[in-house]
Amino acid sequence: MQILIIDDDTELCDLLTEYLEQEGFSITARHDAQQGLSAALSGEYAFVVLDVMLPGFSGFDLLRQVRLSSAVPVLMLTARGDEIDRIVGLEMGADDYLPKPFNPRELVARIRAIQRRGESGFIGQRSHPARLVVDDIVIDLGTRTVLQNAVEIPLTAVEFSLLHALIKKIGQVVDREELTKDVLGRKMGMFDRSIDVHISSLRKKLGHNVNGIERIKAVRSIGYIYTCT
DSSP, X not given: OEEEEEOSOHHHHHHHHHHHHHTTOEEEEEOSHHHHHHHHTSSOOSEEEEESOOXXXXXXXXXXXXXXXXXOOEEEEEETTOHHHHHHHHHTTOSEEEEESOOHHHHHHHHHHHHHHHHHHHHHHSSSOOEEEETTXXXXXXXXXXXXXXXXXXXXXXXXXXXHHHHHTTTSEEEHHHHIIIIXXXXXXXXXXXXXXXXXXXXXXXXSEETTEESEEEETTTEEEEOOO
């Protein structure tokens, strides 16, 4: 797996490169935002680790440019305790975040969890691709694409997995802890709003309502339900 790290902290990049290569990953590090953006858009990398604080322009600006044309999984590195950075990153299309300082083992776990989310549908359906049709959308599990009224909707790997998880239990409430475990591959933290932000992104991309009914309803203090019309 080819991983791109974009961070101006060269010592951290060297440390992560050494650790991740021992875990079987191939690592490229870029310390300049513009070079990092070019590399992220090259199509050569299966995963991007992106720091929020970069000289020149922020990681948010870089992520915005990436998401204009690429759904490559992106994990953002944020300052510990800065919840606003995490929420903004998720709203802009990041798949997950990790606050600094962190244990490299946690980074590996996050990367592999997102990787599994991206591969599980494709591998599981390779011989028997399936399509789910729900109201105005078609979910192709073989290609992991979503069409709405015959137009492809660009979703990140996490957004696709979240939509699939909800539709698998259409008409049923799925609690946030279950969604966090199934979609992000980790336990939900006490103040973890990641799933909520990804839900918000799905609503924006697919539309809040379908046939006059709210598409994804929040069930207070529990989770979410994908309604059927």
